[in-house]
Amino acid sequence: MVPKLVEAGAEVFVVGSGRTPVPASKSWSKVKYVVCDVRNAEDINKLKAEAPDVVIDMPGSVWNIYQKLKSVSKHVIACGSLWMYGEPKVIPTPELTQNECLFDGYKQRYSEILKLIKIGREDGVAFTAIMPPNISGPGKIPLECLGGRSLEIHKDHARGKEVVLPDGADVMLGPCDAEDIAECFVKAVYNRDKAAYQLFNVGSEYSLTATQFVQVYSNMYNASIPIKRVSWEEYISKYSPEIGNWWHFKAHMCSDISKAKRLLDFRPKYTPEQSLERAVAWMKEQGMI
Numbered sequence: 001m002v003p004k005l006v007e008a009g010a011e012v013f014v015v016g017s018g019r020t021p022v023p024a025s026k027s028w029s030k031v032k033y034v035v036c037d038v039r040n041a042e043d044i045n046k047l048k049a050e051a052p053d054v055v056i057d058m059p060g061s062v063w064n065i066y067q068k069l070k071s072v073s074k075h076v077i078a079c080g081s082l083w084m085y086g087e088p089k090v091i092p093t094p095e096l097t098q099n100e101c102l103f104d105g106y107k108q109r110y111s112e113i114l115k116l117i118k119i120g121r122e123d124g125v126a127f128t129a130i131m132p133p134n135i136s137g138p139g140k141i142p143l144e145c146l147g148g149r150s151l152e153i154h155k156d157h158a159r160g161k162e163v164v165l166p167d168g169a170d171v172m173l174g175p176c177d178a179e180d181i182a183e184c185f186v187k188a189v190y191n192r193d194k195a196a197y198q199l200f201n202v203g204s205e206y207s208l209t210a211t212q213f214v215q216v217y218s219n220m221y222n223a224s225i226p227i228k229r230v231s232w233e234e235y236i237s238k239y240s241p242e243i244g245n246w247w248h249f250k251a252h253m254c255s256d257i258s259k260a261k262r263l264l265d266f267r268p269k270y271t272p273e274q275s276l277e278r279a280v281a282w283m284k285e286q287g288m289i
Contacts, residue, residue: 001056001182003027008186013050044068054189060105063112066119066127075126075192076116077185082133082174082201082255083247084110091172091207092256095131095199102243117197126196128188133203133253136175137270141288142279143175145214145225147245154280154289160223163214166235166249170209174253176202177275180268187264194263203255204272210249216273220280 005012006027014022018035022028036046038061047055047065051072057065062078069076084106086099101107113129120127136142144153145163157163184202188195208216211227218225230239240246260266270278283289 001185002031004182004186005189006030008190010189013047013052015047038065040064041068048072054192056185056189060109062109062116066116066125070123070125073125075128075189075196076120077188077195078109078113078116078127078129079185080110080113080129080131080199081106082131082203082253083251084113084131087251088254091252091254093201093252093254094256095201095259102247113199117199121197126192128195128197129199130181130184130188131199131201131255132181133174133176133207133255134248135178135181136272136275137177137179137278138282139178140279141283142276143173143248145210145217146240147248148242151283151288154283157217157225158221158223158289160218160221160225162226162228164228164230164235164239165210165214166232166246167229168232170211171249172207172252172254173210173213173248173272174203174207174255175272175275176204176255176268177270177278180204180270180275183269184260184264184266187260187266191264198259198263200260200264200266201255201257202260202266202268203257204268204270204275205257206272207252207254208272216276220277 012031013034014031015034015036037043041064048068054075055065055069055073056077058079066076084101085097086101089098116127134143141149146153181202214225214227236246
């Protein structure tokens, strides 16, 4: 996202702890780095001193950020998640609450996002939230067939080791390339009037069934990966006890991106398969697999 904003002519400030090295690239050399803990309301005053027109919150501290910067910033953009809507009632899933979110952190952040849409209108500060599904692409170990991001599981995939899936109808999995997600944020920045007080789903043009998801890795690793089906009870107790993993195979991840297309002219560049391929290529380049 940062290179896209710099290339578009924006003056960019990146806020962080100072522990992560700044990428060595021409775009990043034009960025001002502000060391600030956005979880600390008082520390955000360092950012307030820069008086940014637009603030993009990625780690989930938008409530504190909004309260401190609403007097100086014209647009606050938060990063949410498709999972915040709860288990889908319909797919593709629109920007509407579906069921109660089972993840406490997401549940709290979603509540804050909905409140800030209302508060932003009252304060005259544009507020937007971008809601991605599973993030993929170079720079991040992609989702594997057990619902995590384990390098060892990817090595198992490359060896053709059997994958266990829960019995029943196939769930939809929606990997989306980080570059496409970044593009949606940038479009929100430069289309403030249309983006104000909106939630926008971002995602690929389509999702994959769990069976096809396994097949994609079979093709990518040139390995025949067999699938074994077990009951949900056995799957959760024996194979995937963490809800953050097995929820991928319980709740469909298939975003309705029609609003972002209509209002922001968002057009995803990568298919789910291409995004996974890019991520695996990156892992190989890094010598990880």
